[in-house]
Amino acid sequence: MKNVNSKEVSVLVSGPFNEPFDYVLEDKNTNLSIGQIVLVPFGKRKIVGIIIGDGTKTIPETKLKTVLQVYDLEPIPKPSIELMNFLASWYCVFKGLVLKMILSPIEAITSPDFEKVYESNFLNKNEIKEIDKIKITKKRKLVLDFLLNLDIGKSQNDIIKQTGVSKAILKDMTKKKLVQEKKVYKTLNLDSHFLKNSKENKKNYDFLNLEQKFAVDRINDSIIKTKSDCFLLDGVPGSGKTETYFETVRTCLDQGRQSLILLPEIVLTPDWEKRFFQKFSFAPLVWNSEITKKKKKKIWLSALNGTAGVIVGARSALMIPISNLGLIIVDEEHEQAFKQEENIRYNARDMAIYRSSRSSAPIVLASATPSLETFQNAKSGKYIHLTLPKRATGATLPHIKLIDLSTHPAGKGKWLSPLLVCKIESKLNNKEQSLLFLNRRGYAPLSICNSCGDKIKCVNCDTWLVEHRSKNILVCHHCGYSRTFENVCKKCGVEGQIKACGPGVERIEEEIKETFPQARLIVLSSDTMNNHKILNQTVEKIKNNKVDIVIGTQMIAKGHDFPNLKLVGIVDSDVGLSGGDLRASERTFQVLQQVSGRSGRHSKKEEDKGVVLIQTYDSKNPIINAIAKNNRNEFFDKELKSRQHANMPPYGRLASIILSSRLERKLETFSTELLKVAPFFKNVKIFGPAPAPIYFLRGRFRRRFLIKSDKNVNIQDVILNWTRKINTPNHIKLTIDIDPFSFM
Numbered sequence: 001m002k003n004v005n006s007k008e009v010s011v012l013v014s015g016p017f018n019e020p021f022d023y024v025l026e027d028k029n030t031n032l033s034i035g036q037i038v039l040v041p042f043g044k045r046k047i048v049g050i051i052i053g054d055g056t057k058t059i060p061e062t063k064l065k066t067v068l069q070v071y072d073l074e075p076i077p078k079p080s081i082e083l084m085n086f087l088a089s090w091y092c093v094f095k096g097l098v099l100k101m102i103l104s105p106i107e108a109i110t111s112p113d114f115e116k117v118y119e120s121n122f123l124n125k126n127e128i129k130e131i132d133k134i135k136i137t138k139k140r141k142l143v144l145d146f147l148l149n150l151d152i153g154k155s156q157n158d159i160i161k162q163t164g165v166s167k168a169i170l171k172d173m174t175k176k177k178l179v180q181e182k183k184v185y186k187t188l189n190l191d192s193h194f195l196k197n198s199k200e201n202k203k204n205y206d207f208l209n210l211e212q213k214f215a216v217d218r219i220n221d222s223i224i225k226t227k228s229d230c231f232l233l234d235g236v237p238g239s240g241k242t243e244t245y246f247e248t249v250r251t252c253l254d255q256g257r258q259s260l261i262l263l264p265e266i267v268l269t270p271d272w273e274k275r276f277f278q279k280f281s282f283a284p285l286v287w288n289s290e291i292t293k294k295k296k297k298k299i300w301l302s303a304l305n306g307t308a309g310v311i312v313g314a315r316s317a318l319m320i321p322i323s324n325l326g327l328i329i330v331d332e333e334h335e336q337a338f339k340q341e342e343n344i345r346y347n348a349r350d351m352a353i354y355r356s357s358r359s360s361a362p363i364v365l366a367s368a369t370p371s372l373e374t375f376q377n378a379k380s381g382k383y384i385h386l387t388l389p390k391r392a393t394g395a396t397l398p399h400i401k402l403i404d405l406s407t408h409p410a411g412k413g414k415w416l417s418p419l420l421v422c423k424i425e426s427k428l429n430n431k432e433q434s435l436l437f438l439n440r441r442g443y444a445p446l447s448i449c450n451s452c453g454d455k456i457k458c459v460n461c462d463t464w465l466v467e468h469r470s471k472n473i474l475v476c477h478h479c480g481y482s483r484t485f486e487n488v489c490k491k492c493g494v495e496g497q498i499k500a501c502g503p504g505v506e507r508i509e510e511e512i513k514e515t516f517p518q519a520r521l522i523v524l525s526s527d528t529m530n531n532h533k534i535l536n537q538t539v540e541k542i543k544n545n546k547v548d549i550v551i552g553t554q555m556i557a558k559g560h561d562f563p564n565l566k567l568v569g570i571v572d573s574d575v576g577l578s579g580g581d582l583r584a585s586e587r588t589f590q591v592l593q594q595v596s597g598r599s600g601r602h603s604k605k606e607e608d609k610g611v612v613l614i615q616t617y618d619s620k621n622p623i624i625n626a627i628a629k630n631n632r633n634e635f636f637d638k639e640l641k642s643r644q645h646a647n648m649p650p651y652g653r654l655a656s657i658i659l660s661s662r663l664e665r666k667l668e669t670f671s672t673e674l675l676k677v678a679p680f681f682k683n684v685k686i687f688g689p690a691p692a693p694i695y696f697l698r699g700r701f702r703r704r705f706l707i708k709s710d711k712n713v714n715i716q717d718v719i720l721n722w723t724r725k726i727n728t729p730n731h732i733k734l735t736i737d738i739d740p741f742s743f744m
């Protein structure tokens with residue numbers, strides 16, 4: 001990395017700033033690189049920042065403040081700095097705030113954990129000889145030989161374990177200056193994370209089928225040649241995508257480089273970790289919302305100094321400054337979870353592609369149902385399209401059938417058609433498992449008072465409260481507000497008339513309990529499975545056949561492999577289609593296809609084939625039919641045509657501006673003022689300010705603009721020039737959302 005040459009340096013601090021500030025270095029700090037992490041005075045505070053270049057010389061040196069501390073750490077790697085710059089300009093956010101995400105957890109820098117290590121005081125083996133009458137005994141030689149084989153210091157424990165000498169001997173050797181004691185940052189043990197085991201490698205590779213091998217070879221070639229190619233690894237659920245990218249991770253390790261695997265949080269299960277461990281005999285470094293700060297500090301430091309071999313995490317893992325990155329995997333790349341919707345609104349998948357392009361590391365996007373953007377990029381040749389067309393276990397694809405609810409309706413107050421119930425019964429008799437999918441948490445999505453017709457709403461939001469009968473509460477799924485369910489209408493005061501409308505998973509559970517009282521049931525939703533431990537135990541239970549019927553939300557849609565699951569029933573395929581937003585049909589298709597993929601994953605014989613039954617009132621719907629016919633590409637092509645026709649992404653560009661305030665009137669006035677200064681360009685269309693679909697959220701009123709443009713327009717510039725024309729009052733929050741996913 002480029003060095004800075006002057007005593008004055010330009011420092012970007014972590015905070016809401018785009019521009020760096022100049023500081024002066026103390027004499028002892030010479031030869032620093034760009035990316036070096038420093039502590040600087042800032043007003044009355046001290047802030048951590050990074051050096052991004054020489055000082056600007058616009059302020060006399062005597063007036064500059066001095067850098068307080070240069071941390072003894074590797075500089076933030078260049079690709080991470082480039083990512084910071086790009087992300088900030090793409091999503092119209094402050095560079096300094098992106099830097100804050102990169103330098104997180106900040107305690108890794110400001111209060112790291114240290115450990116003592118020992119290094120040999122001899123440079124090489126030939127030099128080991130008696131000095132000043134200090135004998136090199138056999139035991140001392142053992143320690144020195146061990147240390148000289150490594151290029152990093154070793155902890156006392158490691159040395160004792162490896163050489164069998166006692167603590168006292170090591171202590172004595174330190175005193176006699178044969179070895180040197182050093183304090184270093186606590187990071188990971190290098191050896192266990194870079195393994196070389198070519199015999200094992202060959203065995204794993206040979207296990208793959210032809211298509212998998214082709215994909216591995218192609219990706220390996222880019223890893224070895226350090227080409228930042230972008231691959232789409234496209235294969236039906238169970239086609240062996242995970243197995244395939246594991247082999248490329250192995251290659252990356254063999255090259256002595258680091259891998260980053262991004263997974264949506266819900267896919268990142270202990271199950272996945274276990275599978276990784278079985279393949280590699282070491283645990284990957286897991287980065288998600290559940291790990292402790294202590295662990296995060298260690299992983300962050302190990303990523304920066306290059307000792308972390310494989311990091312697997314949810315979207316925020318992309319921000320870890322991995323210094324020697326050789327490969328990025330984005331599994332389930334179509335998942336909405338990669339888009340962060342709060343604070344800094346960014347899409348980790350898109351930014352991962354950018355990160356790869358700056359790191360001479362290829363990126364692999366894996367999915368059974370790629371997003372339309374990705375599919376289009378693969379079709380046009382921008383991405384390299386690798387396909388795995390069949391199930392890797394040799395299992396047949398499931399048999400998919402529609403149940404028309406208008407001709408085969410469920411009984412009164414019930415939600416499952418007799419056709420579906422009958423199939424569940426036959427699976428029960430065969431001792432096979434069934435899965436009922438409904439993407440609605442709780443008991444009922446809506447409660448109405450039968451007496452006055454009032455629909456029970458949240459106090460903070462414009463949304464209906466969802467009844468959770470198991471806990472006897474009503475909950476808002478948007479802000480988390482909850483209250484005890486009482487069967488008294490707050491509006492008209494009539495008692496006992498509150499009626500549940502529509503089904504949630506709890507209601508399906510109730511129906512199954514009534515119909516099949518002996519069946520062993522489990523409900524899988526974020527309410528029942530609120531941590532990884534519980535989820536893991538449940539998944540094990542299902543795998544070990546301790547459950548007959550699983551009822552689940554989209555949490556169950558992916559990742560899991562249940563060998564004895566032979567029937568998937570989709571309770572309501574029409575949910576989601578009516579949402580009306582840009583990606584509603586794409587998303588419905590993805591979820592339904594993912595869920596269908598759970599059925600009969602290991603069935604090899606025709607008569608043993610997995611079955612999928614889809615309940616619908618809309619049997620002519622093209623999406624539902626595309627799923628029934630298993631014709632993904634036909635659906636994608638149709639959907640792409642309609643997007644092209646409407647100049648929507650991936651053909652045109654979209655952005656939103658969300659304005660929110662506690663003061664309704666003033667929000668309205670400001671929105672109108674903003675509209676008055678809206679720019680006028682031929683290829684940019686501005687819609688709004690419309691009340692947001694969720695007009696009232698967490699106590700704030702909300703209005704939205706939607707900006708639509710041709711692909712070649714710099715939509716960020718248009719929006720920034722526009723919104724800077726007038727001052728945004730303090731009570732208003734103005735959020736820019738580039739490439740929005742949510743239109744609520």
Ligand code: ADP
Nearest residue numbers: 207208209236237238239240241242243392393
């Ligand atoms: P995906 O990620 O596409 O859903 P996985 O990699 O999880 O697929 O593989 C699905 C199942 O098939 C797993 O049980 C896996 O061990 C098995 N599998 C993968 N590749 C092969 C192969 N070449 N031969 C036999 N089984 C395989």
Ligand code: ZN
Nearest residue numbers: 458461476479
């Ligand atoms: Zn609410």
